[in-house]
Amino acid sequence: MQDEDLAAIMRALGHPVRLSILRIVARQERGQCCCSDVTESLTLAQSTVSQHIKVLLDAGLIERQPKGTRNCYILQRERLEAVGSAYGGLIAGICGPAINEQAKAG
Amino acid sequence: MQDEDLAAIMRALGHPVRLSILRIVARQERGQCCCSDVTESLTLAQSTVSQHIKVLLDAGLIERQPKGTRNCYILQRERLEAVGSAYGGLIAGICGPAINEQAKAG
DNA sequence: ACCTTTGATCGTTGCTTTACGATAAAAGAT
DNA sequence: ATCTTTTATCGTAAAGCAACGATCAAAGGT
Numbered sequence: 001m002q003d004e005d006l007a008a009i010m011r012a013l014g015h016p017v018r019l020s021i022l023r024i025v026a027r028q029e030r031g032q033c034c035c036s037d038v039t040e041s042l043t044l045a046q047s048t049v050s051q052h053i054k055v056l057l058d059a060g061l062i063e064r065q066p067k068g069t070r071n072c073y074i075l076q077r078e079r080l081e082a083v084g085s086a087y088g089g090l091i092a093g094i095c096g097p098a099i100n101e102q103a104k105a106g
Numbered sequence: 107m108q109d110e111d112l113a114a115i116m117r118a119l120g121h122p123v124r125l126s127i128l129r130i131v132a133r134q135e136r137g138q139c140c141c142s143d144v145t146e147s148l149t150l151a152q153s154t155v156s157q158h159i160k161v162l163l164d165a166g167l168i169e170r171q172p173k174g175t176r177n178c179y180i181l182q183r184e185r186l187e188a189v190g191s192a193y194g195g196l197i198a199g200i201c202g203p204a205i206n207e208q209a210k211a212g
Numbered sequence: 213a214c215c216t217t218t219g220a221t222c223g224t225t226g227c228t229t230t231a232c233g234a235t236a237a238a239a240g241a242t
Numbered sequence: 243a244t245c246t247t248t249t250a251t252c253g254t255a256a257a258g259c260a261a262c263g264a265t266c267a268a269a270g271g272t
Contacts, residue, residue, distance in 0.1 A: 003125045003126065004122045006119075007120050007124075008120070010116045010119040010120035011121070013112075013120075014113050014116035014119075016109045016110045016113040018113075019109045022196075023200060026200040036247090039249095044231080044232095046249070046250095047231080047232065047233075047234090047249090047250085047252095049249095050249060050250060051229090053250095054250085054251095055229095066238095066239095068248090069239045069249085070239090071249065071250085077200075077201045080201060081201065083193070084197055087190055087193065090125065090128075091186050091187060093129070094132040142217090142219080150260095150261075151262055151263075152220095153220085153222095153263075153264090154260070157261080158260090159219095160221095172268095175216090175217060175219085175270060176218055
């Protein structure tokens, strides 16, 4: 994963409300999924929640699934885990091989 | 680590230039450290770089170390790794126990 | 004592984000 | 066919961010 992509995802994760939304989506996933559920759990206007959801959608962290009159969302677990790996890679490339600076060049 | 803190750090990591700065700091750490080094490696004004550095400082991802007329920066490896763990915890709490929704309540 | 280097900070400009209410479209219910 | 529910989108205001040049303070060099 490229720096720009990782940064974009980090930005998407960089708001406490959006972390909450991820948790809410995860929690309710097996019963119904949600969206007005999310709005109920947060003291925010529906339009605001919808906007946050869009950010998560654009980052590929959740997926939309129309279901009748409502839109359900499901976690993109693989993507969430890929972000973890990408970050791990960044850290490894930063914290590990910092011992010899030539490592990057060679 | 709390959601708000994690989100704040994510936001700090949410800009490609700042990821680059982390890399540059890591690379040069053992020789001199840097700062004008960073500015040289990036096609950005010194003030802009300084601003990005401040964001990383405030997030606790690097540390300042005055050295004569220049300011050197060093990675806060533990913090970077703590972020990885915190994210891992988030993922685990989200991707794992989503199978039974009662887990969170009980 | 003076000049230079380094780098933080200030002030500004333009863009993006966050929050809101209002509106509109799609699906279901009556 | 009409009404309701759900939710995305629009428009907007306020706050925040990213980039810049200019400036100022601190440390070293001459």
